[in-house]
Amino acid sequence: MSxxxxxxxxxxxxxxxxxxxxIIQSVLQRKDTFVLMPTGGGKSLCYQVPALLLxxxxxxxxxxxxxxxxxxxALRLNGVQAAYLNSTQSGAEQDAIITxxxxxxxxxxxxxxxxxxxxxxxxxxxxxxxxxxxxxxxxWGHDFRPEYLLLNQLKQxxxxxxxxxxxxxxxxxxxxxxxEKLALRSPAVFVSSFNRANIRYTVEPxxxxxxxxxxxxxxxxxxxxxIYCLSRVATESLAADLAKEAFNVLPYHAGMEKEQRARHQxxxxxxxxxxxxxxxxxxxxxxxxxxxxxxxxxxxxxIESYYQETGxxxxxxLESEALLYYTYADVSKMxxxxxxxxxxxxxxxxxxxxxxxxxxxxxxxxxxxxxxxxFDEPAPSYCGNCDICLTxxxxxxxxxxxxxxxxxxxxxxxxxxxxxxxxxxxxSNSAKIMDDHRALKTFGVGADTSKExxxxxIRDLLAQGYLAKSDGTYPVLKLTAKSAxxxxxxxxxxxxxxxxxxxxxxMQVSEQSADYEAGLFMILKKVRTALAQEENVPPYxxxxxxxxxxxxxxxxxxxxxxxxxxxxxxxxxxxYGPAFxxxxxxxxxxxxxxTRMHLKSPKRTSGRRDRPERPQRENExxxxxxxxxxxxxLPGDIAALRSLSVGTVENHLAYYVQYGKLxxxxxxxxxxxxxxxxxxxxxxxxxxxxxxxxxxxxFTYGEIxxxxxxxxxxxxx
Ligand SMILES: Nc1ncnc2c1ncn2[C@@H]1O[C@H](COP(=O)(O)OP(=O)(O)OP(=O)(O)O)[C@@H](O)[C@H]1O
Ligand SMILES: [Mg+2]
Ligand SMILES: [Zn+2]
Numbered sequence: 044m045s046x047x048x049x050x051x052x053x054x055x056x057x058x059x060x061x062x063x064x065x066i067i068q069s070v071l072q073r074k075d076t077f078v079l080m081p082t083g084g085g086k087s088l089c090y091q092v093p094a095l096l097l098x099x100x101x102x103x104x105x106x107x108x109x110x111x112x113x114x115x116x117a118l119r120l121n122g123v124q125a126a127y128l129n130s131t132q133s134g135a136e137q138d139a140i141i142t143x144x145x146x147x148x149x150x151x152x153x154x155x156x157x158x159x160x161x162x163x164x165x166x167x168x169x170x171x172x173x174x175x176x177x178x179x180x181x182x183w184g185h186d187f188r189p190e191y192l193l194l195n196q197l198k199q200x201x202x203x204x205x206x207x208x209x210x211x212x213x214x215x216x217x218x219x220x221x222x223e224k225l226a227l228r229s230p231a232v233f234v235s236s237f238n239r240a241n242i243r244y245t246v247e248p249x250x251x252x253x254x255x256x257x258x259x260x261x262x263x264x265x266x267x268x269x270i271y272c273l274s275r276v277a278t279e280s281l282a283a284d285l286a287k288e289a290f291n292v293l294p295y296h297a298g299m300e301k302e303q304r305a306r307h308q309x310x311x312x313x314x315x316x317x318x319x320x321x322x323x324x325x326x327x328x329x330x331x332x333x334x335x336x337x338x339x340x341x342x343x344x345x346i347e348s349y350y351q352e353t354g355x356x357x358x359x360x361l362e363s364e365a366l367l368y369y370t371y372a373d374v375s376k377m378x379x380x381x382x383x384x385x386x387x388x389x390x391x392x393x394x395x396x397x398x399x400x401x402x403x404x405x406x407x408x409x410x411x412x413x414x415x416x417x418f419d420e421p422a423p424s425y426c427g428n429c430d431i432c433l434t435x436x437x438x439x440x441x442x443x444x445x446x447x448x449x450x451x452x453x454x455x456x457x458x459x460x461x462x463x464x465x466x467x468x469x470x471s472n473s474a475k476i477m478d479d480h481r482a483l484k485t486f487g488v489g490a491d492t493s494k495e496x497x498x499x500x501i502r503d504l505l506a507q508g509y510l511a512k513s514d515g516t517y518p519v520l521k522l523t524a525k526s527a528x529x530x531x532x533x534x535x536x537x538x539x540x541x542x543x544x545x546x547x548x549x550m551q552v553s554e555q556s557a558d559y560e561a562g563l564f565m566i567l568k569k570v571r572t573a574l575a576q577e578e579n580v581p582p583y584x585x586x587x588x589x590x591x592x593x594x595x596x597x598x599x600x601x602x603x604x605x606x607x608x609x610x611x612x613x614x615x616x617x618x619y620g621p622a623f624x625x626x627x628x629x630x631x632x633x634x635x636x637x638t639r640m641h642l643k644s645p646k647r648t649s650g651r652r653d654r655p656e657r658p659q660r661e662n663e664x665x666x667x668x669x670x671x672x673x674x675x676x677l678p679g680d681i682a683a684l685r686s687l688s689v690g691t692v693e694n695h696l697a698y699y700v701q702y703g704k705l706x707x708x709x710x711x712x713x714x715x716x717x718x719x720x721x722x723x724x725x726x727x728x729x730x731x732x733x734x735x736x737x738x739x740x741x742f743t744y745g746e747i748x749x750x751x752x753x754x755x756x757x758x759x760x
Contacts, residue, residue: 046071046092053095053121055590055612058727060085061235066207067092070171073205075227077177079218080235082211082354087114087330090173090207094151095123099170100144103153106176106188107327109305111153113312114330116580118151122614127153128160157190162200169204172197174225176327177208181220182389186212186327186348198226211354212347215419237350237418240736241357242365244410245430246403249368252340253281257288259338259366260318264290266335267311270320271352273341273377275299281340282320295321312581314572323348326355331581333588336364342373344381345396346403346417359589360732369404371461371502375517394514406431407506407539423740434542441538442529444492444500445509449526451485452510457521464520465489465497503538558694563630564595570626574619585619586610589730597643598627604640609730642701642755643729668695669705678745693745701752703760710749715742719750 046067050056059067062078063085069076070093080086094101105111111127118125126140126149141160143149144167152167154160164172174180180191197206208221208230222230247255256270272278275296282294293307293316310316312331319325323343337356343349349367357363374397381393399417406413410429415422426432451464459467466473467480470487480486489497501520504510509525512518528534568582568591575582590610599605602620606613611620631637671681678696682689699705707716722737734747 044096046096049092049095050088052613053123054088054092055121055606055608055610055615057607057609059088060726060733062233063088063092066231066233069231069233070205070207071096075205075230076207077218077222077227077230077232078207078209078235079213079233080209080211081237081239082351083239083332083358084211084235086175086209086211089209090171091118091123091151093171097170099147099168100149101151101171101173102164102167102169103151103173103175104156104194105153106155106179106191108155109308110327110329111155113581113584115151115153116578117330117584120578120580120584120615120618121612123151124149125151125153128158129155130158155190156188156193161193164200169201172201172204172206174206174208176210177221177225178210178213178217180224181213181217183214183217183220183392192224195224195226198228212351214347236736237415237420238411238422238736238739239354239357240428241360241732242353242363243428243430243433244353244365244367244414246367246369246406246410247430249340249370249373252368253284255368256285256338256340259336260285260290263336264317266317267314267331267333268318268336268338269326269334269352269355270318270338270340271323271325271343272320273322273380275322277340278320278322282318285318285320290318291316292318292320295319295325297322297324309581312583313575314582323352326352329355330358330583331355332359332583333361334358334363335361336366339365339367342367342369342377342404343400344377344393345400346414347396349400349403350414350418359587360730361589361592362732367404371401371405374398374401398514405502405506407436407503426740434544436539437541437543438537439540440535441500441503442532442534442536444489444538445504445529445536446532447485447489448497448501448504449509449522449530451483451488452520452522452526453530454483454485455480458519460517460519461498461501464501465494468492468497469494500538504536507536509536559592559596560598560630560634560636561595563598563627564591566626566630567591567594567623570622574622586615593643593729594623594627597640598631598636598638599640600624600628600631600638604638607640607643641759665695665698668692669699672696672705672709690744693748696745697748697752700749701755703756707749707753711746715746716750716753718742719747720754723747723751723754 046064047059050059061080061084066076066078066089070090078086078089090101090103108129108131111129115125115127126143128137128140144152147168174194179186179188180194181187206225206227208225208227210221213221270281272281275298278294278296282292285292293310295304295307307316307319308325311319312329334356337353339349339352343352353365356365377397378394381390381397383389383393403410403413409424409426409432411426412422412424447468448464451467455464455467463475466476467483467486468489470490501510505512508523509529511521511523513521529536571582571585571591575585578585587610590608593608597608599608601624602616605611605616605620605624667685668681671684676684678689678692682692685692696705696710700707700710711719719738719742722734726734726737731744731747735742735744738747
């Protein structure tokens, strides 16, 4: 069997993502391999697929014992022989597993690095070792785990076995360090794009954040989310406050009883609880694919953590939110957390990382670009899916205000922080202000402007580089090379006057399958929960939300069609197919609907057109869209005129393209069509998000949908 056949029959996915295929080839050629791929990118398959093709055993080193079970369960449901060994098992359980390993029945074995079985690897007929979360081996990383250092023995224990190291977070230094510590031999290195196009990044001022949070959660009651807080106490009190507001929520932190912690995690994974309010102790290695949002109530320590924590949203590729409540005050608070006593060098590294995190909060440019650049990846200055890109900023002349600030900073000899500078500007009578400073010319020149306004002006000046902030525990404001020209009156400064949120056309609710049957989706979720209970696994291990959405979109009515739904491997079709099929058949009967599978598979054996009649109502609404379009209105206008989402309008237009009633060139510039077609072919499948991810910001979902429809038209005509 080929890797692709394994992917399709065992895992039920139609095509490889990102660089999965190339990575798998490298592993199969027995090369040491280093993989840097974002959270949720699909690293697991990079060793799971080879494991099924190699003769012997694949050993997976993974840091968290608690999560091994889920991974093994997920494999088991796909019919893969896998197990884990750890200290929580009885001697008899361990012996049973070892017997299976020795009899070569087992394909994958998960181990923690400190495991005592480590020494026995030599007798296990190992074909491949996968080191997951490999950044844990490096003190340059953000999550150093001393026990991972034991892995530097790996190449001595198993000199001829290829090693694949995988991580979602490693800068260049960490990368080199991992390769060196694991003693990889001229490894093939794969670095995927870090862009998670389906995650929208938003930062809001951390002021009345609880009320803001309530507003945010209000519209997301049915969704799963994680809310990160800095302290254990904070998780408990926030969880209690949210529970009072009738949210389905539990706390999680390392100070809780082990059993309670495990129970809370389990309830969250099983969708029995929607919101987990947690410290960063929660989440590593969790593959719950339907987390729709991640909120940070406090500033994370570094971009790596932030990126990894937010990356837990939207692993299924559906639209998700990353929301951070930010105030610069958090930076000083965090400093004591990142300091490592007696280790000035490590402290310096951590303080710098904290500073880079603070910069993210203060950005006035695209947040995605900053994140990607942080990981050394070039990125366009507009992503269309972060708060900055989605906000129209109006600026106005603010030179005089800027001069007041800069001159106060000068007269205070660049030795004071933001609050003091503002107090001087406003002529505060606080006892903190030194007498000398009351005599300054700038004392009180800004009394007509509020403290909040000065704060945002200073933030703006910092962001535009007219001011700088020193490092250290108590940062002070400093002049920069750009300050002098402003003070001289030789440069005009434009300050932010107002910000207006733009409508968010592209990423509104469920782009991938705007036409899915919401009622059926809810029914399918229930079916899934029942199956998961029988199997004693979390629901998403049975099937992801993305798979359920596909079911609710294309309405497969038999086992053969179900094979074409992403996530349905052979075993799952056989085991769970009937239950889902029953639900879909009943739903279609009750609602007078027919299957839409023909919309999914582009290849048809004959040119026969046996398209079912769609309900009349639906045709009328599409026709209205078409009429408006023909009359010269753009999709955005039509959406506004008809109170529809742009996604729906685009779907209407794509429908006519698919039936040959509208030319694709009317929707997509001809120069773009070939590029989009190529991306669709390379990515495979019908999910828009990965195709969009591949194409980048220069292309819209509407364009992709139109080209997809055009390809279907070509295939069937
Ligand atoms: N080729 C593919 N097609 C469809 N879905 C895929 C594909 N590859 C992986 N997935 C799905 O993507 C999700 C994330 O994959 P995986 O758990 O391997 O992520 P990861 O890269 O290990 O992330 P993390 O760094 O958080 O551990 C899983 O639900 C997986 O089934
Ligand atoms: Mg992983
Ligand atoms: Zn952006």
